[in-house]
Amino acid sequence: MGRSPCCDKASVKRGPWSEEEDAILRSFVERFGNAGNWIALPHKAGLKRCGKSCRLRWLNYLRPAIRHGGFTDEEDNLILSLYGEMGSKWSVIASKLPGRTDNDVKNYWNTKLKKRYLAAAATEATTPPPPAAGDDDNNPTTQASSQPAPPTPPAPLVNLDAAGLDGAVGDNDELLLHKSEQLYAELMGLIEQQQYSTITAAAVDAATTTTSWSSPSTGTTSPTASSSTDGSSSSSNLPWPAVDVHDSTMMPPLSESSGSSSGLFFGSHAFGSGSFQDLLGSAASFDDVMLSQEMLYY
DNA sequence: AAGACAATCAACCGCCAGTAT
DNA sequence: TATACTGGCGGTTGATTGTCT
Numbered sequence: 001m002g003r004s005p006c007c008d009k010a011s012v013k014r015g016p017w018s019e020e021e022d023a024i025l026r027s028f029v030e031r032f033g034n035a036g037n038w039i040a041l042p043h044k045a046g047l048k049r050c051g052k053s054c055r056l057r058w059l060n061y062l063r064p065a066i067r068h069g070g071f072t073d074e075e076d077n078l079i080l081s082l083y084g085e086m087g088s089k090w091s092v093i094a095s096k097l098p099g100r101t102d103n104d105v106k107n108y109w110n111t112k113l114k115k116r117y118l119a120a121a122a123t124e125a126t127t128p129p130p131p132a133a134g135d136d137d138n139n140p141t142t143q144a145s146s147q148p149a150p151p152t153p154p155a156p157l158v159n160l161d162a163a164g165l166d167g168a169v170g171d172n173d174e175l176l177l178h179k180s181e182q183l184y185a186e187l188m189g190l191i192e193q194q195q196y197s198t199i200t201a202a203a204v205d206a207a208t209t210t211t212s213w214s215s216p217s218t219g220t221t222s223p224t225a226s227s228s229t230d231g232s233s234s235s236s237n238l239p240w241p242a243v244d245v246h247d248s249t250m251m252p253p254l255s256e257s258s259g260s261s262s263g264l265f266f267g268s269h270a271f272g273s274g275s276f277q278d279l280l281g282s283a284a285s286f287d288d289v290m291l292s293q294e295m296l297y298y
Numbered sequence: 299a300a301g302a303c304a305a306t307c308a309a310c311c312g313c314c315a316g317t318a319t
Numbered sequence: 320t321a322t323a324c325t326g327g328c329g330g331t332t333g334a335t336t337g338t339c340t
Contacts, residue, residue, distance in 0.1 A: 016308070016334085039325065055326075056309070068307090091328060106329075107307050303339075310332075318324080 007039070007050040014050075017057055021047060025054055026062045034058075060101045067099035071108055079105060080117055 017025075028035075028045040035041050039051035047054060060066075071079075075097055082093045090102035090109075097105065109117075 014310075037325075050310090052311095052326085053309075059327095060308075088329065102328075103308075110330095111306060301340090303337105305337075306335080308332105308334090311330085312328105313330100314326105314328080316324105316326085319322085 007052070009050070011048070012042075012050045012053070013048045014053070017049075017061075021049065022057070022062060025049075025057060029058050029062070056103075060103045065099050066101065068104060071112075075100070076113060076116075079109065079113055080120070083109065083113075083117060 013021075024045055024047055028041070032044075034055070035044055037051075038055040041047075041051055042049045042054050045054075049057075078096060079093055082089075082096060086092060088106075088109075090106045094100045094102040094105045
């Protein structure tokens with residue numbers, strides 16, 4: 001039997017992510033996690049993206065404490081050492097390098113380290129082998145000892161399904177409205193801050209050096225700022241505490257999804273499935289969408 | 299200045315393993 | 320037990336950027 005595709009490729013957007021999409025995905029994941037299901041996430045968040053694409057975007061780019069580029073000599077050596085031990089187990093290797101993704105390590109290997117490795121291997125062929133694996137100089141535990149900041153108490157996550165944010169309107173309308181208004185305000189704050197991120201990035205980087213981390217056992221968050229080496233927006237710009245979902249298994253479990261969620265509230269604005277993105281696509285700018293409030297009520 | 303080439307890296311693809319039903 | 324579904328992974332592609340001629 002053939003394998004069913006994870007999404008309808010004809011109806012999902014592909015290619016580079018826009019700032020608006022990043023903002024939506026970031027705000028959604030930091031608030032709700034992956035809602036228990038990456039495949040269903042774009043539907044709930046109003047993104048016309050494949051769930052796997054959302055997951056990849058979050059894990060490789062939007063996740064807090066991500067570092068891009070600027071590999072240190074220590075990291076180089078560790079990658080070379082681990083590759084020699086286990087080969088192209090990029091996820092394992094990346095797990096030994098805080099803030100690095102498997103994709104980054106893989107790209108770095110293919111573009112830079114591979115040549116060094118092959119050259120070293122060629123040299124090694126004519127000389128005695130190096131010390132066995134497990135050398136303390138490359139001990140991952142030692143590497144991890146420089147890790148950041150202890151976790152701090154988490155911000156409570158809103159349970160999307162339990163809160164009825166799937167578009168259903170029940171007796172707790174006021175509660176929903178309140179939560180929705182908060183979300184809307186937060187999203188607007190994020191967008192506004194992103195407009196100035198270029199200006200403030202340098203100052204933020206200079207002022208923030210800690211990273212967020214969380215406990216898998218508790219799914220707690222560490223709402224500390226993260227530095228960004230490339231000047232891109234980071235959780236430090238966010239108006240709410242960051243949820244660390246370094247590993248998706250760390251995400252706090254949400255209640256069972258009904259599977260029929262059909263929309264999401266931002267502020268007093270209810271977005272049906274895909275409707276938010278529909279508006280984005282038809283508007284001249286993201287601001288146009290937000291300013292056209294009457295369009296958002298339905 | 300412009301074209302060719304190389305390097306980089308975000309994103310996609312398809313497979314596999316684990317889990318739910 | 321069989322099947323379907325999802326998350327995760329490694330390999331690969333292709334657009335963009337930088338460098339060289």
